[in-house]
Amino acid sequence: xxxxIWIFLLLNALKVIVVTVLLLMCVAYTVLLxxxxxxxxxxxxxxxxxxxxxxLQPLCDGLKLFLKEDLMPLSVERPLYILAPIIALSCxxxxxxxxxxxxxxxxxxxxIFQISDVNIGLLILLGVASVxxxxxxxxxxxxxxxxxLLGALRSSAQIVSYELSLGLSLVGVILLSQSFRxxxxxxxxxxxxxxxxxxxxxxxxVAFFIYLISAYAEANRAPFDMPEAETExxxxxxxxxxxxxxxxxxxxxxxxxxxISCVATLLFLGGWSSPFGNLLPDGGPVVQSLLGVFWFAAxxxxxxFLFVWVRGTLPRIRYDQLMGFGWKFLLPLAIxxxxxxxxxxxxxxx
Amino acid sequence: xHLVLFFIFGGLCVAGALNLLLQRHPINSALSLxxxxxxxxxxxxxxxAEFLAAAQVIVYSGxxxxxxxxxxxxxxxGREERTHGSKAAYLVGFPGxxxxxxxxxxxxxxxxxxxxxxxxxxxxxxxxxxxxxxFHELLLPFEVTSVLILVAxxxxxxxxxxxx
Amino acid sequence: xxxxxxxxxxxxxxxxIGVAAFLIKRNIITVFMSIELMLNAVNLSFVAFAHQWxxxxxxxxxxxxxxxxxxxxxxGLAIIIAIFRTRNTLNVDEIDLMKL
Numbered sequence: 001x002x003x004x005i006w007i008f009l010l011l012n013a014l015k016v017i018v019v020t021v022l023l024l025m026c027v028a029y030t031v032l033l034x035x036x037x038x039x040x041x042x043x044x045x046x047x048x049x050x051x052x053x054x055x056l057q058p059l060c061d062g063l064k065l066f067l068k069e070d071l072m073p074l075s076v077e078r079p080l081y082i083l084a085p086i087i088a089l090s091c092x093x094x095x096x097x098x099x100x101x102x103x104x105x106x107x108x109x110x111x112i113f114q115i116s117d118v119n120i121g122l123l124i125l126l127g128v129a130s131v132x133x134x135x136x137x138x139x140x141x142x143x144x145x146x147x148x149l150l151g152a153l154r155s156s157a158q159i160v161s162y163e164l165s166l167g168l169s170l171v172g173v174i175l176l177s178q179s180f181r182x183x184x185x186x187x188x189x190x191x192x193x194x195x196x197x198x199x200x201x202x203x204x205x206v207a208f209f210i211y212l213i214s215a216y217a218e219a220n221r222a223p224f225d226m227p228e229a230e231t232e233x234x235x236x237x238x239x240x241x242x243x244x245x246x247x248x249x250x251x252x253x254x255x256x257x258x259x260i261s262c263v264a265t266l267l268f269l270g271g272w273s274s275p276f277g278n279l280l281p282d283g284g285p286v287v288q289s290l291l292g293v294f295w296f297a298a299x300x301x302x303x304x305f306l307f308v309w310v311r312g313t314l315p316r317i318r319y320d321q322l323m324g325f326g327w328k329f330l331l332p333l334a335i336x337x338x339x340x341x342x343x344x345x346x347x348x349x350x
Numbered sequence: 351x352h353l354v355l356f357f358i359f360g361g362l363c364v365a366g367a368l369n370l371l372l373q374r375h376p377i378n379s380a381l382s383l384x385x386x387x388x389x390x391x392x393x394x395x396x397x398x399a400e401f402l403a404a405a406q407v408i409v410y411s412g413x414x415x416x417x418x419x420x421x422x423x424x425x426x427x428g429r430e431e432r433t434h435g436s437k438a439a440y441l442v443g444f445p446g447x448x449x450x451x452x453x454x455x456x457x458x459x460x461x462x463x464x465x466x467x468x469x470x471x472x473x474x475x476x477x478x479x480x481x482x483x484x485f486h487e488l489l490l491p492f493e494v495t496s497v498l499i500l501v502a503x504x505x506x507x508x509x510x511x512x513x514x
Numbered sequence: 515x516x517x518x519x520x521x522x523x524x525x526x527x528x529x530x531i532g533v534a535a536f537l538i539k540r541n542i543i544t545v546f547m548s549i550e551l552m553l554n555a556v557n558l559s560f561v562a563f564a565h566q567w568x569x570x571x572x573x574x575x576x577x578x579x580x581x582x583x584x585x586x587x588x589x590g591l592a593i594i595i596a597i598f599r600t601r602n603t604l605n606v607d608e609i610d611l612m613k614l
Contacts, residue, residue, distance in 0.1 A: 080377070119476065123404035127391075130412025134384070134419070141377065141423050149423065156420050160413065167408075180477060356516045360524045367531040367551060376543045383547050386528070390554055397521070397565045399573050406557075409580050414550065414587045421591045422543055425598050443537030447530045454526035462519035465566060469515050473568055483570045484577070495581045502585035509592035512599075 004108070011110040016097075019115055023096050027254040028058035034308045041312035062247070070243040073143070080142035085241065085248035088135025092255035095128045099262045100183050102272045102292040105285075113272075113293065114183075121182045122174070125263060126167060129218065133159045135252065136220075140237040151236025154319060155220060161326045162217035162224075168334035169210035172341040173267045176202045186271035193277025197270040203344070206337045208268045210330055212306075215260040217326065219253065222311035224322060261303030265296060272296040352470045355396060362389040374429045376422050380415060387411045398474040521562035528555035542597070542604050546590055553583050 032047065032054065039046025047054035072081070098121040102113035111117055118124065133156055140152020176198060177185040189197050198204040217224040238249045265271060272292035282288065317325075366385035373379050387410040394403040458465075484492055532555055535548035557576045564572025597609060 080381075118400075120400050120404045123401070123408065127404055127407035127412060130408055130416070131384075131388070133412070133416050134381075137416070137419050137423065138377075138381075141419075153420070153423055156416055156423075160416055160420075163412070178478075352516050356520065360520075363524065364527055364531075367528050367535075370544070370547065370551065371531055371535045371538070376541050376547075379539075379544045379547055383551060386551065387554060390558055393521070393524075393558060394561055396516075397561045399561050399564065399576075402561060402573055402576055405577065405580060409584055410550075410554070414584055417587055417591055418543065418547060421594060425543075425595070425604065427541065427543060427604055439537045443534050447534040447537070450533060451526060451530040454529070455523055458519045458522040458526065462517055465518040465522075467515040467517045468521065468562075468565055473565055475564070475570055475573055479570055480573060480577070483574055488574060491578065495578060499581065499585050502588050506588040506592040509589070510595045 007108050008110060011108060012115075015110065015112070015115055019096060020093065023093065023255060023258065024251070026258055027251050028062065030254050030257065030304055031061065031250075032058050033304065034311070037305065037308045038312045041309075065243060065247040065250075068243040070245065071240075073145075073240050075144045076240065077142040077144065080138045081240075082245075084135050084139035084142060085245045085252070086135075087138065088132060088252040089248040089255070091128050091132035091135065092252040092259065095125050095259045096255070096262070098122075098125050098182060099259065099266065100186065100271065101296055103289050104183060105289055113289070117183060118181070120180045122170065122180045122185070122263075122267075125259070126163075126170075129256075129259075130159075130163055132252070132256070135249070136237050139241065139249070143237070143240040145240055148237050148239050151239075155237060158220075158224065158322060158326075159218055161323060162214040162330070165210055165326060165330040165334045166214040166218060168331070168338060169207040169214065170267065171334075171338045172204050172207045173198050173202070175338070175341050175345060176204070182266050182271075186266055186273065189270040190273035191277070193273065194270075194275040195277075197268065197273075197275075199268040204268060204337075204341070206333065207341075208264070210334050210337065211264060211268070214326070214330060215264070216307070216310065217322070219256045219260055221253075221257065221307060223314040223316050225316060257304065257307055258300065261300045261307070262296075264303055265299040269299050271299075352396065352468070356393070359389040359392045359396075362386075363393070376427045377419065380418050380422060383418075384411050384415050387415065396470065397468060398471070400474065401477045401480050518562055518566045522559055525555045525559040525562065528552075528558065540605050540607060542594055542606050542609065545606060546587075546594070550583060550587070553579055 035057070036046040036054070047057040050056040050060050072078075097115040098118070100111075100114035100117065105112050136159075137152045137156045140148040140150075140155070143149070173185060174180065177188040179185060189201070192201070195201050199208045216222075238246055241249060272295050274291065274295050283291075363386050366382040366389065369382035370379045370386070373382065387406060391403040391406040391411070394400075394406060529552050532548045532552035535551065536545055539545050539548060557579055560572045560576045560579075564570065564576075594604070598604060601609060603609065
């Protein structure tokens with residue numbers, strides 16, 4: 001089919017803008033969700049004054065951060081100090097471009113529910129995530145502050161260590177689907193609804209938990225929020241940051257959470273496929289695609305809720321425990337999972 | 351299109367490498383090396399090596415260079431100072447390097463007719479092509495590298511640990 | 515279409531800058547980084563030749579170079595940490611092991 005290049009470019013630009021705005025909105029409302037749920041867990045209300053149920057709170061937060069004075073301490077390494085939050089946020093925003101949100105529907109040669117569909121999508125996600133470390137490392141180093149430096153050192157060691165078990169936990173899924181393309185991975189899981197999801201039908205529940213735990217460590221979320229442990233390091237790597245630069249780190253953390261939830265959904269919970277398989281009546285292509293996006297959003301919401309729930313429940317663990325857990329427990333377990341999955345595949349004879 | 355992409359990312363590579371040479375602080379050099387490596391990943395994509403492009407970003411930019419920045423931060427390495435040694439290196443280094451460059455460019459330009467060109471999307475090595483060769487014909491070297499990595503890990507731990 | 519020789523010349527330029535940095539830099543970490551730059555330059559020419567002759571083995575070679583570079587970086591940086599611990603300097607001129 002001949003595709004008009006200008007329509008193609010226009011539609012793609014539109015798609016990028018829509019997805020970015022949606023992602024930033026999701027970030028804002030994930031913050032609200034966190035404040036509300038953590039509030040309820042700690043037996044208080046959380047934000048409830050601005051708008052109905054505090055729904056306008058994120059707007060006010062954003063405005064407040066935007067209007068605050070942008071302090072620049074005198075002893076910082078200026079270029080790197082400014083560069084660090086930009087690296088963190090852009091890496092967090094780029095990775096969403098690989099994520100497919102719904103079924104494969106094209107309009108004028110442009111896929112509606114995905115920004116870019118590439119063969120090595122999963123690898124690019126991993127790569128972009130691993131480049132995101134520099135944001136934190138440089139922020140800590142350029143701040144010229146001992147707490148920031150300690151936070152940055154901790155975080156780079158933590159992220160590099162947990163990246164190993166994160167990557168290895170995905171190998172089982174890749175062995176099953178024989179592709180790095182996220183669409184292929186989802187398509188393989190959509191045959192029989194819930195039963196063919198990788199977490200159930202692919203026997204990848206061990207990998208799922210390894211992924212979840214190491215992803216929490218990658219995103220510096222509780223109980224692994226060592227890099228910014230308030231009680232020991234004031235605020236870790238972003239102690240010296242204020243106003244918009246602080247907001248950029250903040251948004252990067254929540255955007256990473258959303259990407260992690262999307263990847264967990266795609267790899268282990270069947271992406272946009274319905275848990276009921278073909279049992280539900282087929283309501284035509286439009287209903288099917290909207291339903292797909294609904295299931296995807298529901299699963300992602302579940303993971304985001306889990307993030308908040310874990311943060312509200314579990315205490316922070318000690319740093320040596322964290323490293324020991326990553327290297328001595330998660331990594332061997334991930335390797336065992338790979339061996340078990342490949343043995344199973346070999347015996348089944350695919 | 352291809353030529354434009356090549357010149358953008360090739361230019362980024364050269365600019366990053368020159369910056370590595372000219373900066374006096376190791377962390378700036380490390381950052382410019384990251385720029386070089388990431389733009390090389392794009393060039394690999396242009397050459398149809400998609401798995402290598404991803405591996406370049408994950409292994410080089412994401413792991414090796416993180417290790418470098420980690421060590422620079424850990425040792426709190428400052429700006430380097432000029433010494434008498436550097437003067438000798440300037441005298442020998444620049445002419446030597448220029449001669450090497452001239453030789454290589456001459457060789458490549460004299461063979462440019464035989465070499466042909468790169469057309470985008472004409473030759474693509476997928477991950478399965480790569481793994482088929484790696485796990486059939488080259489299985490033994492692959493296994494040997496795993497031993498190498500194990501030895502490297504043990505060596506690194508033994509070297510870096512504090513003596514009792 | 516981009517001639518393959520452009521890629522090779524780019525690789526030559528990067529390699530030369532790596533050599534120059536290796537000779538001129540005085541900080542041992544930067545010297546080590548220029549070795550990585552040279553390895554990367556050679557990798558680019560491997561990939562370019564792999565595309566030229568439609569051979570997968572060129573890319574396999576790059577894969578092995580990456581593995582070796584990772585191992586080298588781990589051991590090399592451990593050595594640098596050990597050196598810094600005993601001598602308290604990163605300047606290559608002062609790390610001539612014969613005299614302490």
